[in-house]
Amino acid sequence: MSAPTDQPVRFTKSFTRQEPISEPAIDKALKVLRSGRLHRYNVVEDEISETALLEKEFAAYMGSRYCLACASCGSAMYLALKSAGVSPGDSVLCNAYTLAPVPGAIHNTGARIILVEITDDYTIDFDDLADKAADKDVKWFMMSHMRGHIADMDRIMEICMQHGITLIEDCAHTMGARWDGRLSGSFGTAACYSTQTYKHMNSGEGGLLVTDDPDLMARAIIYSGSYMNYDRHLSRPDNTVFEAVRELVPNYSCRMDDLRAGILRPQLEILDDQCQRWNRRYQLLESRLNEIPGLTCPRRDPKEQYVGSSIQFNLNTDDKTVIRRFLDTCLARGVELKWFGNKRPVGFTSAYSSWKYFDNLPQLPNTDKILASMCDMRIPLTFDTADCELIAQIIADVAAQVLPRDPE
Numbered sequence: 001m002s003a004p005t006d007q008p009v010r011f012t013k014s015f016t017r018q019e020p021i022s023e024p025a026i027d028k029a030l031k032v033l034r035s036g037r038l039h040r041y042n043v044v045e046d047e048i049s050e051t052a053l054l055e056k057e058f059a060a061y062m063g064s065r066y067c068l069a070c071a072s073c074g075s076a077m078y079l080a081l082k083s084a085g086v087s088p089g090d091s092v093l094c095n096a097y098t099l100a101p102v103p104g105a106i107h108n109t110g111a112r113i114i115l116v117e118i119t120d121d122y123t124i125d126f127d128d129l130a131d132k133a134a135d136k137d138v139k140w141f142m143m144s145h146m147r148g149h150i151a152d153m154d155r156i157m158e159i160c161m162q163h164g165i166t167l168i169e170d171c172a173h174t175m176g177a178r179w180d181g182r183l184s185g186s187f188g189t190a191a192c193y194s195t196q197t198y199k200h201m202n203s204g205e206g207g208l209l210v211t212d213d214p215d216l217m218a219r220a221i222i223y224s225g226s227y228m229n230y231d232r233h234l235s236r237p238d239n240t241v242f243e244a245v246r247e248l249v250p251n252y253s254c255r256m257d258d259l260r261a262g263i264l265r266p267q268l269e270i271l272d273d274q275c276q277r278w279n280r281r282y283q284l285l286e287s288r289l290n291e292i293p294g295l296t297c298p299r300r301d302p303k304e305q306y307v308g309s310s311i312q313f314n315l316n317t318d319d320k321t322v323i324r325r326f327l328d329t330c331l332a333r334g335v336e337l338k339w340f341g342n343k344r345p346v347g348f349t350s351a352y353s354s355w356k357y358f359d360n361l362p363q364l365p366n367t368d369k370i371l372a373s374m375c376d377m378r379i380p381l382t383f384d385t386a387d388c389e390l391i392a393q394i395i396a397d398v399a400a401q402v403l404p405r406d407p408e
């Protein structure tokens with residue numbers, strides 16, 4: 001018997017279901033657990049900790065001189081800002097389209113945030129950035145490659161150079177991505193990555209900080225809580241660099257442990273393959289979604305070698321009632337979309353207007369306009385290409401049902 005035809009098909013898989021941790025990573029985890037030595041500095045003679053090895057391997061992957069493993073990307077960003085010299089009352093530039101841990105890391109340093117507009121392709125607005133970077137009080141830029149959208153990095157570096165701005169990259173969504181062949185995170189003075197469950201490698205929580213700057217790394221290692229065990233790091237500057245700062249830098253306890261590092265090392269080996277698997281799903285969804293009247297995926301620069309672990313698109317309406325109906329109808333058919341235009345932040349969405357702990361939030365009309373009709377969808381690797389086809393079909397059906405027609 002066939003299914004009744006008036007029942008629309010539903011998508012039934014979960015948008016938050018990750019792939020299991022691989023067997024080699026589980027083996028590593030068990031080895032660490034059986035040793036009982038989970039703390040990164042709890043090593044027996046001549047033993048090198050999983051965390052120190054992960055740092056060495058990630059630095060090699062990035063082509064960076066140094067890497068520090070941290071408790072989270074948020075703590076890595078905080079340590080990067082502090083180690084780059086940000087002090088209370090300083091001003092830090094940041095794109096207005098990002099996730100809450102980014103303004104949180106800036107707030108944690110006691111600095112002010114200077115929010116910068118985004119453009120229709122979700123990347124930072126160069127004119128607004130150049131204007132705000134020209135202020136002589138502004139010396140840092142925390143650039144978030146939010147949802148994996150990478151701005152023209154040549155132009156970014158030009159602006160930073162011209163105004164003497166220190167760039168720190170938030171690469172939570174661009175681990176493994178490139179701009180014009182060069183890895184995202186290798187442009188700034190420092191870059192931060194997340195290994196939280198929803199990012200490109202999964203250790204539950206975790207962060208990685210990379211830099212080529214010896215002084216910055218020495219400070220970051222001590223800030224992270226080294227208890228002066230910095231000589232147990234493989235990816236670090238010479239001991240003399242630590243000598244100069246070791247008693248001037250407090251311990252903020254932001255370390256990674258060997259269990260997490262052990263889980264991550266085998267994942268790093270297959271990171272590039274995983275990125276390709278995301279992109280096959282992204283590109284299928286993007287081509288299907290772009291055929292649907294009433295919605296548009298952003299234009300992506302051919303120099304941007306992104307990792308499509310999520311997809312965004314804008315609806316051609318700013319009517320909130322219509323947008324809500326679109327989202328609710330998609331959800332009723334099992335397709336979970338996040339909305340950046342929601343008045344109150346829900347789930348993981350974050351609109352800059354909700355960061356009220358800063359007292360200088362500006363009005364950013366273009367960012368407001370874009371966020372108001374932007375939809376956001378995770379693409380977990382537990383979805384196969386048939387799943388992506390079905391999701392696109394459901395979105396097309398719902399769009400035809402509730403969205404206004406494009407003008408003929």
Ligand SMILES: *Cc1c(COP(=O)(O)O)cnc(C)c1O
Nearest residue numbers: 072073074099101146172194196
């Ligand atoms: C997840 C995320 C972070 C923070 O990562 P945590 O490891 O959870 O602290 C920072 N920036 C962006 C854009 C993110 O999505």
